[in-house]
Amino acid sequence: MSKEFDPPYLRATFSLFLAQSHVMHVQGLSCFACGKRYAFGTLLNLCECGKPLRVDIDLASIAIRPSDLKGRRKDLWRYREVLPLPANHEPMSLGEGGTPLLETNRLAASLGLTNGSLFVKDEAVNPTGSFKARGMAMAVPMAKLFGATKLAVPSAGNAGGAMAAYAARYGLEAHVFMPKDVPAANRLECEMAGAHITLVDGLINDCAKIIADRKDAEGWFELSTLKEPYRIEGKKTMGYEIAEQFDWNLPDVILYPTGGGTGLIGMWKAFDEMEQVGWIGSKRPRMVSVQAEGCNLIPKAIQAGKRDAGMVENASTVASGLRVPKAIGDFIMFDLIQLSHGTALAISDKELMQGAYELSELTGISAAPEGGACLAALKELQRDRWIQATDKIVIFNTGTGLKYAEAFKSYPRN
Amino acid sequence: MSKEFDPPYLRATFSLFLAQSHVMHVQGLSCFACGKRYAFGTLLNLCECGKPLRVDIDLASIAIRPSDLKGRRKDLWRYREVLPLPANHEPMSLGEGGTPLLETNRLAASLGLTNGSLFVKDEAVNPTGSFKARGMAMAVPMAKLFGATKLAVPSAGNAGGAMAAYAARYGLEAHVFMPKDVPAANRLECEMAGAHITLVDGLINDCAKIIADRKDAEGWFELSTLKEPYRIEGKKTMGYEIAEQFDWNLPDVILYPTGGGTGLIGMWKAFDEMEQVGWIGSKRPRMVSVQAEGCNLIPKAIQAGKRDAGMVENASTVASGLRVPKAIGDFIMFDLIQLSHGTALAISDKELMQGAYELSELTGISAAPEGGACLAALKELQRDRWIQATDKIVIFNTGTGLKYAEAFKSYPRN
Numbered sequence: 001m002s003k004e005f006d007p008p009y010l011r012a013t014f015s016l017f018l019a020q021s022h023v024m025h026v027q028g029l030s031c032f033a034c035g036k037r038y039a040f041g042t043l044l045n046l047c048e049c050g051k052p053l054r055v056d057i058d059l060a061s062i063a064i065r066p067s068d069l070k071g072r073r074k075d076l077w078r079y080r081e082v083l084p085l086p087a088n089h090e091p092m093s094l095g096e097g098g099t100p101l102l103e104t105n106r107l108a109a110s111l112g113l114t115n116g117s118l119f120v121k122d123e124a125v126n127p128t129g130s131f132k133a134r135g136m137a138m139a140v141p142m143a144k145l146f147g148a149t150k151l152a153v154p155s156a157g158n159a160g161g162a163m164a165a166y167a168a169r170y171g172l173e174a175h176v177f178m179p180k181d182v183p184a185a186n187r188l189e190c191e192m193a194g195a196h197i198t199l200v201d202g203l204i205n206d207c208a209k210i211i212a213d214r215k216d217a218e219g220w221f222e223l224s225t226l227k228e229p230y231r232i233e234g235k236k237t238m239g240y241e242i243a244e245q246f247d248w249n250l251p252d253v254i255l256y257p258t259g260g261g262t263g264l265i266g267m268w269k270a271f272d273e274m275e276q277v278g279w280i281g282s283k284r285p286r287m288v289s290v291q292a293e294g295c296n297l298i299p300k301a302i303q304a305g306k307r308d309a310g311m312v313e314n315a316s317t318v319a320s321g322l323r324v325p326k327a328i329g330d331f332i333m334f335d336l337i338q339l340s341h342g343t344a345l346a347i348s349d350k351e352l353m354q355g356a357y358e359l360s361e362l363t364g365i366s367a368a369p370e371g372g373a374c375l376a377a378l379k380e381l382q383r384d385r386w387i388q389a390t391d392k393i394v395i396f397n398t399g400t401g402l403k404y405a406e407a408f409k410s411y412p413r414n
Numbered sequence: 415m416s417k418e419f420d421p422p423y424l425r426a427t428f429s430l431f432l433a434q435s436h437v438m439h440v441q442g443l444s445c446f447a448c449g450k451r452y453a454f455g456t457l458l459n460l461c462e463c464g465k466p467l468r469v470d471i472d473l474a475s476i477a478i479r480p481s482d483l484k485g486r487r488k489d490l491w492r493y494r495e496v497l498p499l500p501a502n503h504e505p506m507s508l509g510e511g512g513t514p515l516l517e518t519n520r521l522a523a524s525l526g527l528t529n530g531s532l533f534v535k536d537e538a539v540n541p542t543g544s545f546k547a548r549g550m551a552m553a554v555p556m557a558k559l560f561g562a563t564k565l566a567v568p569s570a571g572n573a574g575g576a577m578a579a580y581a582a583r584y585g586l587e588a589h590v591f592m593p594k595d596v597p598a599a600n601r602l603e604c605e606m607a608g609a610h611i612t613l614v615d616g617l618i619n620d621c622a623k624i625i626a627d628r629k630d631a632e633g634w635f636e637l638s639t640l641k642e643p644y645r646i647e648g649k650k651t652m653g654y655e656i657a658e659q660f661d662w663n664l665p666d667v668i669l670y671p672t673g674g675g676t677g678l679i680g681m682w683k684a685f686d687e688m689e690q691v692g693w694i695g696s697k698r699p700r701m702v703s704v705q706a707e708g709c710n711l712i713p714k715a716i717q718a719g720k721r722d723a724g725m726v727e728n729a730s731t732v733a734s735g736l737r738v739p740k741a742i743g744d745f746i747m748f749d750l751i752q753l754s755h756g757t758a759l760a761i762s763d764k765e766l767m768q769g770a771y772e773l774s775e776l777t778g779i780s781a782a783p784e785g786g787a788c789l790a791a792l793k794e795l796q797r798d799r800w801i802q803a804t805d806k807i808v809i810f811n812t813g814t815g816l817k818y819a820e821a822f823k824s825y826p827r828n
Contacts, residue, residue: 074488074512094516094778095539098488100509106585125509125539128780129816169778171520185816192815192822194775361608364508364583366542401606402543402599402816408606 026084027056029229032332040084043146045227052226052329054269055084055233059276066248066279074098076134076237082273084233085141092169094127096137097237101245101394107362107375111382112389118378119251119394121242122365128189130321130368130399132162134238135231135262139223140166142230148221149173152214154207156259157182157320158399160197161189163223168193175220177207183320185403203315205326225260226329232266239270242394243280250285252391255377257370257398258289258298258344259324261333268336285394287342289333290370290377292317295325296346298333303344307331318349318407319369321398343386351376353411356401369407371397440498441470443643446746454498457560459641466640466743468683469498469647473690480662480693488512490548490651496687498647499555506583508541510551511651515659515808521776521789525796526803532792533665533808535656536779542603544735544782544813546576548652549645549676553637554580556644562635563587566628568621570673571596571734572813574611575603577637582607589634591621597734599817617729619740639674640743646680653684656808657694664699666805669791671784671812672703672712672758673738675747682750699808701756703747704784704791706731709739710760712747717758721745732763732821733783735812757800765790767825770815783821785811 029038033051038044040055047053062081072078076097085091101119108118123131140163143151152175153163160176167174174195178186179202190197200207208224215222225231243250250271256264264287274280289298294316301309309330317323327333337344347355349369356372359365367375374395381387401408443452447465452458454469461467476495486492490511499505515533522532537545554577557565566589567577574590581588588609592600593616604611614621622638629636639645657664664685670678678701688694703712708730715723723744731737741747751758761769763783770786773779781789788809795801815822 071484075514092517092519092778093514095514095536098512100489100507102508103506105506106583122509122541125541127536127539127778129543129814165774165778165780167778168775169520184819188819188822189780189816191827192771192774192780193778194771357606357608360579360606361582364506364541364579364581364607366579366603366606400543400816402603402814405598405602405819408602413605 025058025061025081027058029053029055032329041146043143043148043221044229045222052332053229055229057082057273059273062277066244069244076137076234079237079240082240083138084230085138085145089141089145091137091141094133094137094165094169096127096133097241099123099125099241101242102363102365104363107359110362111379114389117389117392120359120363120365121238121394121396123396123398124366124368124400128158128162128165129403130158130162131235131238131263132158133165134234136162136166136223136234138234139228139230140170140172143221143223143228144170144172150175150218150220151223152177152211152220153223154204154211155186156204156323157186158403159225160195161186161193164190164193164195167195177210179203179207183403183406185405204324225262231262232269235262235266236270238263239267240274242267243274248280250280250283251394252285253288253387253393254285255288255290255374255393255395257319257322257373257396258291258333259321261327261329264289264336265329265332284340287337287340288377288381289337289342289344290373291344291346292319292322292352292373293346293348295323297325297327297330299344299346301330301334302337307334309334318410319352319373320404321368321370322373345377345380347373347376350411353407354414357413359397360401365397366401367397368399368401369404370399371395438500439472439475439495441472443467443469446743455560457557457562457635458643459636466746467643469643471496471687473687476691480658483658490551490648493651493654496654497552498644499552499559503555503559505551505555508547508551508579508583510541510547511655513537513539513655515656516777516779518777521773524776525793528803531803531806534773534777534779535652535808535810537810537812538780538782538814542572542576542579543817544572544576545649545652545677546572547579548648550576550580550637550648552648553642553644554584554586557635557637557642558584558586564632564634565589565637566591566625566634567637568618568625569600570618570737571600572817573639574609575600575607578604578607578609581609591624593617593621597817597820599819618738639676645676646683649676649680650684652677653681654688656681657688662694664694664697665808666699667702667801667807668699669702669704669788669807669809671733671736671787671810672705672747673735675741675743678703678750679743679746698754701751701754702791702795703751703756703758704787705758705760706733706736706766706787707760707762709737711739711741711744713758713760715744715748716751721748723748732824733766733787734818735782735784736787759791759794761787761790764825767821768828771827773811774815779811780815781811782813782815783818784813785809
């Protein structure tokens, strides 16, 4: 344990948690940007430098092997040793994670790909119908453990519903701030779970500003994307699952619809962790960030070679989960995409909606517009010969299409 | 094998399937009412007598024990030996089944129940967001195996979307007939999957009549509830899962929202099968059929002591899945409710919708109105002291509340 990790003023709190927990695999936290270290055991948002914090798992202490996972619970808590919730705190799971990696015989054939080369990771079958359940299933109990009683989150759509559900499950107060034109289904799920909802005349970053201004006075703990460290820990389980589902051989390409980027960053972290504990080798998939033309933050940054992606003015797309005009983790995404020899591309609303219809019709899944964007991106990368017929490919369907009634109404099938 | 089971005119077909399959655990089919037997190997709807057919599993040939299930796939195909799809036919799963049995600490406390006494079987996290995926995941490949290319189904809501999804997955043509005031989400999921949709000025039984009239001319195979034998086989996996999730000790009470009743009948069949193979004992849960006041078919029949429940005129309820005015399996439900020392009760729309809000707010699940009906029924049975504090209770949430935007709009939270 390094010195920086153990500042005297935090030692008492941390020791308390060490004593409480049967097994403690969290070494501490460190800043993704400046590396400054923080002790585990208190509510934390960003680093003093304003950048996101990473949870550092004590991988040397992880004694389990892949074969030990056999027969474990099927939700994301099967990877318990690498998750930050102390072992003596029982998660109140809603069944998050453990989503299927689906074969796509008909779709693969329509794209000229062979059977067994194209898979959909279907996150629609999570609680609250989206991948956001993973992050909130981790961040909410961690916040509760460290003393939070009121949670606040800005949301482009699905994160709000997920936060509301886990807040309800753990008995915490939930405050959700969403753009006023968010899909009705996202409002409904927050209402059902008893959250306090504020509709904002603006985008997710405007929602975040309101929370930042009010949180101290209101006593809210903020769960914004990458502004607290544990949503990444929930999302990283997508990486563990893909590795396990492919028998610990990662695929060649992952296409991922990117809003704030927690999933991309989380999966990349998972790959590193798994390599360090010897579960996988050094091979990495080429990571493809898929965004919408009206909010093309990461593709523009990759093209310009800039780690600071800035902000998209007047961001607009029917794929509400992609309507994230500024990403505090832009530099992390930039780095991992480069390291992986990946790329980023932007899809028009028309193409991504047709992609969603096609994905549903040829696989039977309920495709979100964001999933449709990945299919459209795959086609473009095939045309450019960036993806080859020999590649093993995963596209993410991040949520159920049922939440996007307005989008499907605006864009009927061609 | 009885003589009736092996009529010469079907022998060739059946032998073909015996030859194709590595393991064949289906003995044949028999009528739930008259007992007449049918060979396995062709498309079948009802018995000649007009009643539903049951799939008879050759339980004596099942050599696996519960411990053999450890480490198997998590979807409903983990019970492969007791399912009718021949072993050499790989199912094209969407991840159906394997749903969580959720603890309900906050809800249990609010009802004066102890921790660990009340569970929700949350079917919302199935593909297409409802328990209907289980039945269609079985019936569609069975229909395809036996030669069907065009499928038709009448649906009060969720069954249509599930059928459309699995038809898309297996590459079959889907025709869905729904009441014109079916929830918009149910229409949307059929559209996304590329199904042919007909909206009918009437209820599910009127939809069924249209299919009956047209199916021969159109070449449709009909997948109506209990009018083909394999949806029960998919639904029975709910019974297997509950047994396994409770470590092979069934709970004391199961509250189940009942439309056509495939789930009740399927679970009861599963209990019998499991007892015969020695996985569970003779104890059965008291089975409670929960319906809506505006469509109280089964409660009325139980009260009157009549196996023939007849039909509800002008059936009406906001819980669209319960709007089933006539049930061809009424006598089977009557018998199993009596055998189990169960009961049936009808809940008002207002109460069931408040139940859905309460279920969501106190557990974090996305409750359908039908799930809310079960919570309201539980409260009523507690008041009547029919349910005791010592009982272990399961209530079913059969689908995601997100599909019921209209219902929640009509009934705001109290």
